Amino acid sequence: MPNIFSSLKNAYQLFKHIDFNQLDALSKKVDLPKMVETISSLDEKQLSAMMKMMGGNTKKKELPPIEGDFYHLGDEALKDADRELQLKVRAVLEKDVKPLVNRYWNKAEFPFEIIPKLAELNICGLTYQGYGCPGKSNLMEGILAMEMARIDTSVSTFFGVQSGLAMGSIYLLGSEEQKQQWLPAMQQFKIIGAFGLTEPEVGSGAAGGLGTTAKRQGNKWIINGQKKWIGNAPFAEVTIIWARDLADDEVKGFLVKKENPGFVVEKMQDKMALRIVQNGLITLTNCEVDEEDRLQNANSFKDTAKVLKMTRAGVAWQAVGCARGAYEAALKYTQTRKQFGRPIASFQLIQNHLVEMLSNLTAMQTLCFRLSQLQDQGLLTDEHASLAKVFCSMRTRDVVSRAREVMGGNGILLEYDVARFVADAEAIYSYEGTKEINTLIVGRAITGFSAFV
Template identity: 40%
Template sequence: MAFIPHPDADILAVAGRLEPSERTRLREIHEFLQSEIAPVTGPYWDAEEFPFDLLPKLASEGLGEVELGQTSRLFRGLVYAELTRADVSVSAFVGIHNELIVGMLNELGSEEQKKTWLPGLRTFDKAGCFALTEPEHGSDIAGGLATTAERTAEGWVINGKKRWIGGGTFADFAITFARDTADGSIRAFLVELDRVGVSAEKISGKMGLRIMQNADIIFDGVTIPHGNALPGAQSFANVNDFLCSSRAWVGWQGAGIQLAIFDAARDYAINRQQFGRPIAKFQLVQEQLVRILGNASASLALMAQVAEVQQHGGLVMPIAALAKATTTRLARESASLGRAIGGGNGILTEHGLSKLMGDAEVLFTYEGTYDINSLIVGRAVTGVSAFVS
């Protein structure tokens, strides 16, 4: 086998498992993201601003409707990985948009809701956000959700607070989870964010995912029509499949960010001169690069198998939780190694390594913390729950 001096970070050729047409399409998406998105996101990250001007470009590549195509799970997962490789915040927006907004509306929404919103969502002319987490309820949201929905003659009246809602400062609507005051069940409602009683405030000062505009949203006596309830989401169980899939999606983010870390660390090591030679010639640097590559390869291989399971309808929460916990744990280690290779320059967003390190910390935490996901898996493999009862 010939020596390849600069192989792609997918050294095990996981993408090679795709059908030829999907492999070609993935390469096109990769080239688009690396030429049009990755080079320009740094200033947005520094300024905590959202790149609205990039949305038409993303739409032109069909990235607003990933979940509506007849593509394999592996292809979709690798697309999400490539999005993350380009920028973690952009991947978070596109992933939530597809997995939890477009996907949920398409499967659980009414025909009128789909007719009203899906065309604009497919092209990013419209945006939704997913309002589940609350200020006092994150990991325990299923049992502790406090936002309420009361059915009246005029419609549903929504009261409550949501926190960490991605895109909540500019979305057209929120898929909002609230407890029905009549029977205590958790239901989902489409709440337009320009309605009276809705207010949203950006959460600033984040160490990572700075491009994503997370928000605190308050619903103060917000009245919506009866038809804004999602007919297919009349209990929390109805949305579990989407939450399971979105957790697996973060597993793909964990793999994708490691591709970006390897790319940035390798390029820096090859080009940075110290003691009269590239630092890539030093043994310790090569060992660190290989550890990053090993972590990335293990994560991609794991996620490829998860995609195979998901393709055949076998994805369950313990598998998704294991994938998310493992790839983001490895991403955290890879980010630390990559930043170290950058030395003093590694703390500058100019070189991308500090940006990736901050973003890796967010992936480690959101969609269920590492600890919570570990306990989900631990309960499955031991038959004993370690959650507080």
């Protein structure tokens, strides 16, 4: 009797994963009573081995977490309160922003419903002292820029224009009265700002002479010209306009309100990247601006460059976020996508792509961490920021390309997220100084010779 029970028990263990149709087909090919008798003679170790061979062991394989910070730089560098803020921002972005971005990116519209969510986080103007700003480190600001770009580069660009370029111009170059007037409301997103430097015919050559001009007449300035690619401009309440003073040929900055006479904004259409960002073509026709709205401490392009140096580090962090988002999406996909009966993550060529992506990403993160440390120590130079921008924007291109490759045809579908990162990486590569211009800034620093024409 015990032998019968043992035989039945072992047979049940072996056949419980086989359905009736499979069992019926099996009975036509083998002598089942004889098989049961054979199974009864197996000990537990032999039975376990046979079940494993037949796929009877259904224990789910534990996979490592999907983590783009392979060297745990954030864990080591951030204080507890800052780490808590990073994770809080990440949670809001995952819950309230990520579900929206593909739909708005596809429509080339901005999700205004996310603005109150960003305001609640109290992270705008993160590094500034006073005016309602948190006064955090540049490292913390960079990490949060990365967190935003990890979800969507357009959202991080919107935030960077508001918090960095627009508020930064006022914070660095405005009078105390101007800071008090604008910064507290902008910090809470009650006023949205834009930054107007680039022109239809002047991009990298802004330092050599802007086409937009300003002429003082009494207590007013008359501004004429055009600005192009101006993020947030179609809905901004105030735009920092940079213009060449006809009296001394120096670049000066102006706080131009959307209701100022002679100020017109046209939304740019048909972009293939950063489609959530609302870029504007601004036309200024005898636009009148009061002297009190001129940035009082912006007297040359060297002053404008102070703002660009500060924000260029943030763009390098954006590149890290874009690459990290693509890497993590691709890794998750390869762990679940099966071909030839196995997850494609188990294939050697796929693993090679993933490791190449992670290597680039980790190098970018390490570079940006050091960049932000230099910034916090007051040691940041133009060439430091330019080197990071050059390297990170180039490596991001490589990461997103490999991410798309491991996903095959699905890599071009918005629902898998990587397609957005592929397109947006092209925008990061060009804005805040092209690869060539930033290369020449670094080249000048290391050789002592300027190669600018």
